[in-house]
Amino acid sequence: MKKLVIACILSAFTTITTSQHAHAAEQGDIEALRQDIEELKKQLDTSQTPTSSQASLNPAISLILMGRFASFDNDPENYAIPGVTLPEETDPGKEGFSLAETELIISGNIDDKFFGRFTTALTAENEIEIEEAFVQTLGLPAGFGIQFGRFYSEIGYLNKIHAHYWDFVDQPLVYRAYLGNQYNDDGIQLRWLAPTDLFLEFGGEAFSGDSFPASRPSNESVGSYSLFMKLGGDVGISHSWQAGLSYLAIQAENRETENGDVSFSGDDNLIIADLVWKWAPAGNDSRTSLVFQAEYFNSTEQGDYTIIGNGTNPVDRNKDGWYAQLIYKFLPRWRTGLRYDRLSIEDSGSTFNGTSLDTQGHTPERVSAMLDFSHSEYSRFRLQYNHDESYAVADNQWYLQYIMSLGAHGAHRF
Amino acid sequence: MHGITLMLKMLATSLLLLFVALPVSATMNVFACEPEWASLVEELGGEEVKVFSATTAQQDPHRIQARPSLIAKMRRADLAVCTGANLEIGWLPVLLRRAANPKVQPGQPGYFAATQHVSLLDKPTRLDRAEGDIHAAGDPHVHLNPHNITRIARALTNTMATIDPQNAVSYQQNRDDFLRRWQQAIKRWEDRAESLRNLPVVTQHKSWTYLLDWLGMQEVARLEPKPGIPPSTAYLGQVLESLQHKSANAILVANYQSPKPAKWLQQRTGIPIIMLPYTIGGSNDADNLFRLFDMTLEQLQTGVKP
Incomplete structure (x- = not known):
């Protein structure tokens, strides 16, 4: 045995020495092999030290601490947009200190075919709510993807974006008025990504219809459907964009709202067009960037409005609105932004005078300005001012907000 | 009823056209997260591969967004070549999930x-964000040691x-x-860089x-007080003070980083x-891996304070 080993070593040695003479280039190869052996030794050393393999199998956990101080001229308890039937939790929030929208997110790959995410949030009413609990496929062929559970609908641009990624403290008025800030529900989604250089994605969703603006009729199993299409790409190295068109069809039965004075039964169809355009010199947004974002909403309600205690009347009314915003990063850690909001609501006739449907001839509008500072990628402070004419009486609103993220690294979403 | 049939026919025809119009190619599509890997894939793949680099040298690989164009590219990739070790943690997982391409999911x-x-240097002993944007697995910027390129080239060839x-x-x-060619070049670089040994730099x-x-x-x-946190003037003042006691022959700045703090110190x-x-x-001359190291050494040798 010993002899054999010696023979092997000798023969290896002679092979090495002869080849050394033969080709100078192979000397480099031997050098590389020697380094590889040292490398392996190093790896062996590190593998012997206890590693946190258990920890790496745990899902990614991230905790978002969000809170704010708010000051308003008007009493937010009296918040109402004339002509709009607002659902709960859509007012400008509590005055003073509050912990709105603190989130705990747990996510990870379930196996090689599925990804799952669970998000729970503290609402303005100090209640714990499950915002998301969904499973997404990773391995379907031909660009198909399926997602099921509770999730934010893919309609519009901002609908699926979590509060800690927003550029302002609050949602645009169109989201507040027509989707109750954001539409999430229990359901299923199918999407298909085209195999083209231009980003082109189509999808559809079916939801139980248990959250605003849906209000599922008791004899139906599906209360809302959506269709969406997105396209996007780059223009040169410094510009990138995404545009979308989406449609949400809901059926409602006795949809009540925060005021509680009217309820709606019938069809509510919503169309959203969205555009985002981003610019950063050479595509490097760590120092300077400019982001333009705008969305247009058009909603048609056809059915019956019941004035509680005062009879039912047929209604066919159209509401629309839009917002546009510009966010400018002027220093590595500083951003400033401007936003303009506007709604226009068709009057429902004199039958509804004095109810939530009464527009009082008012055009809801709002102008917002913000300045934020991020010490690192994980912490941000924001100051925001709104001149809010969505009320019948104009309001001046000030917010000072903090957004802190602990744990797993967040996503740099577009 | 007739209208619906017509619409369905039109839809089917347009879908068919879409598929026919797609380039059916035998070449392997490679999605490289950084230009250094795109260049390596080109060296190893030659004519057989089509490679796309998701980032450029002007962009910070930590801070890329999961743009629609990148999702579209990932959708069609047969191979994704990235740095790993959490360098792309902010954007690569989102891209992989959104593109839902089964070929390039981790583990495939x-x-x-x-x-x-390769073995990573500077593994943090304390995993705490108070240390800045640290990488738990170690420093991911491995490509600037050419011996690492050798090892990665071997492993990548096996994968391809x-x-x-x-x-x-x-x-x-x-x-x-x-x-x-690479081993010859390493020898040349190492001989040439003998004068740089033990040289102190910022x-x-x-x-x-x-x-x-x-x-x-x-x-x-x-110059960064913690990884990923830009320096304040107060912190630069501390760096300046520390340099009273020890000397440095150069301040090294990458092309994608802001030159302002370095200029302040200079x-x-x-x-x-x-x-x-x-x-x-x-830089204009650094258009492949060989030229990258040629240029880097040349800049170092001509740039350092004698």
């Missing part, structure tokens, strides 16, 4: 993380041969050819660990700034 042969094939067995022989030939971000380790240079100060100390390409495309 089509997902290649370069840092898995697994995914595309038809061209395996061609990839192996390309590898042998590349490594022969760096901007922890981007140069592997370069300094390879050349035996010393990092005496860093004005007060006279230490020259060296803008290094960092990766392919970081």
Whole structure:
């Protein structure tokens, strides 16, 4: 045995020495092999030290601490947009200190075919709510993807974006008025990504219809459907964009709202067009960037409005609105932004005078300005001012907000 | 009823047209997260591959967004070649999930993380964000030690041969050819860089660990107080003070980083700034891996204070 080993070593040695003479280039190869052996030794050393393999199998956990101080001229308890039937939790929030929208997110790959995410949030009413609990496929062929559970609908641009990624403290008025800030529900989604250089994605969703603006009729199993299409790409190295068109069809039965004075039964169809355009010199947004974002909403309600205690009347009314915003990063850690909001609501006739449907001839509008500072990628402070004419009486609103993220690294979403 | 049939026919025809119009190619589509890997794939793949680099030398690989164009590219990739070790943690997981391409999901042969094939330096002993934007697995900027490129080239060739067995022989030939030239170049660089050994330098971000380790240079100060956190004037003042006691021959800055903090220090100390390409495309001349190291060494040798 010993002899054999010696023979092997000798023969290896002679092979090495002869080849050394033969080709100078192979000397480099031997050098590389020697380094590889040292490398392996190093790896062996590190593998012997206890590693946190258990920890790496745990899902990614991230905790978002969000809170704010708010000051308003008007009493937010009296918040109402004339002509709009607002659902709960859509007012400008509590005055003073509050912990709105603190989130705990747990996510990870379930196996090689599925990804799952669970998000729970503290609402303005100090209640714990499950915002998301969904499973997404990773391995379907031909660009198909399926997602099921509770999730934010893919309609519009901002609908699926979590509060800690927003550029302002609050949602645009169109989201507040027509989707109750954001539409999430229990359901299923199918999407298909085209195999083209231009980003082109189509999808559809079916939801139980248990959250605003849906209000599922008791004899139906599906209360809302959506269709969406997105396209996007780059223009040169410094510009990138995404545009979308989406449609949400809901059926409602006795949809009540925060005021509680009217309820709606019938069809509510919503169309959203969205555009985002981003610019950063050479595509490097760590120092300077400019982001333009705008969305247009058009909603048609056809059915019956019941004035509680005062009879039912047929209604066919159209509401629309839009917002546009510009966010400018002027220093590595500083951003400033401007936003303009506007709604226009068709009057429902004199039958509804004095109810939530009464527009009082008012055009809801709002102008917002913000300045934020991020010490690192994980912490941000924001100051925001709104001149809010969505009320019948104009309001001046000030917010000072903090957004802190602990744990797993967040996503740099577009 | 007639209208619906017509619409369905039109839809079917347009879908068919869409599929027909798609380029059906036998070449392997490679999505490279950084230009250095795109360049390596070109060396190894030759004519058989089509490679796309998700980032340029002007962009910070930590801070990319999961743009629609990148999702579309990932959708069609047969192989994704990235750095790994959490360098792309902010954007690569989102891209992979949104693109839902089963070939390139982690764990599949089509997902290649370069840092898995070399040993990483500077593994943090304390995992705490108070230390800044740290990478738990170690410093991911591995490509600036050419010996790492050697190891990664070998592993990457095996991956490419697994995914595309038809061209395996061609990839192996390309590898042998590349490594022969590479070993010669390393020898040339190492001979040339003897004068740089033990030279003290100031760096901007922890981007140069592997370069300094390879050349035996010393990092005496860093301009970022913590990884990923831009320096304030107060912190730069501290760096300035620390440089009263020890000397430095250059301030190393990558092309994608802001030159402002380095300029501030240069004005007060006279230490020259060296803008290094960092990766392919970081300067006009650094258009492949060989030229990247040629340029880096040339800049270092001409730039340092004698």
